[in-house]
Amino acid sequence: MSKTIYILNGPNLNLLGKRQPEIYGSDTLAHVEATCTALGADLGLSVKLMQSNHEGEIVEMIHEARDNAAGIIINPAAYTHTSVAILDALHTFEGPVLEVHISNVHKREAFRHHSYVSQRADGVIAGFGVEGYALAMRRMGSLLA
Ligand code: DHK
Secondary structure, X not given: OOEEXXXXXXXXXXXXXXXXXXXXXXXXXXXXXXHHHHHHHHHOEEXXXXXXXXXXXXXXXXXXXXXXXXXXXXXXXXHHHOOHHHHHHHHOOOOOEEEEEOOOHHHOOHHHOOOOHHHOOOEEEEOOOOHHHHHHHHHHHHHHO
């Protein structure tokens, strides 16, 4: 039976493809989901992609992952830089956690340089555009093999 990976996305990523395309590109989150689902079929991983604009909902998705997912790929978006609650939730999850940022946060404003989530993440990808999700899927495949 294939293992399930949760791909969790934070605020404003529902607008991916329309929002500041010069920074985040023109591909949508639906495109990310389709790409990762297809790649997952090759890797023996099934994918559940979710997005929320609400911090507590993301915490609850992580709690759900405790029972249903072998690994988490997370782009917490702005909550990356603010959320102790998401960090604490990730500490309750036992499998691999990979952090993805579409943009190179280190090339941007200073407030984007710190990530709470990185204190738990097993790996971080930034600045590879939406391809970062596919790279994280490949790494997840290796970690769970
Ligand atoms: C997405 C956001 O919405 C920002 O708040 C982060 C991240 C960067 C990204 O690059 O995917 O600072």
